Amino acid sequence: MMKITPEENENSGRRLIFRSVEKLCNHLKIVDLRNLNQLDVPVANNIDIFGILNRRNSNIKNLTFGTSNIEFARSAFNRFFAVEQPRKMENERGFNRSHLKIYFSGDYRLFLDILRNNLGEVENVEEFFSDQGDVFSNSKRTASIVSRIMTVF
Numbered sequence: 001m002m003k004i005t006p007e008e009n010e011n012s013g014r015r016l017i018f019r020s021v022e023k024l025c026n027h028l029k030i031v032d033l034r035n036l037n038q039l040d041v042p043v044a045n046n047i048d049i050f051g052i053l054n055r056r057n058s059n060i061k062n063l064t065f066g067t068s069n070i071e072f073a074r075s076a077f078n079r080f081f082a083v084e085q086p087r088k089m090e091n092e093r094g095f096n097r098s099h100l101k102i103y104f105s106g107d108y109r110l111f112l113d114i115l116r117n118n119l120g121e122v123e124n125v126e127e128f129f130s131d132q133g134d135v136f137s138n139s140k141r142t143a144s145i146v147s148r149i150m151t152v153f
Contacts, residue, residue, distance in 0.1 A: 068106040074114050076102060 067073055104111045 067102070067104060070104075070106055070110060070114070073102050073104055073106075073111060077115060 067076075
């Protein structure tokens with residue numbers, strides 16, 4: 001299992017440090033509503049969160065993010081498909097699906113509009129809703145209290 005450590009740095013703010021980049025796990029989950037706005041991307045060794053999906057590290061199958069930062073969610077969505085779509089085209093026969101899950105707790109309608117606009121630019125994307133509710137707060141509901149999940153096929 002990969003160890004990820006949040007560290008404070010007076011020059012760069014809060015950032016994630018990968019302690020064992022060469023031994024990446026199959027699942028990476030980052031859920032930190034209070035501090036996600038302050039996390040640095042890229043992280044240590046010039047590896048950004050989405051860089052782990054490149055050909056050298058194709059064992060990552062699931063990325064899950066929880067955020068209320070609309071710009072981070074938009075960037076995550078766009079960067080994931082910038083990496084994932086070429087990888088799929090290059091490896092048609094042996095392609096293993098990769099999943100990006102974004103649990104968004106901000107202005108849900110704005111987030112859905114952004115994703116729908118971007119969906120027109122990518123192929124092989126299925127969108128569906130989960131009825132699990134708002135994973136961040138049982139008392140505070142967002143829009144229709146569903147988790148937006150984007151899955152690449």
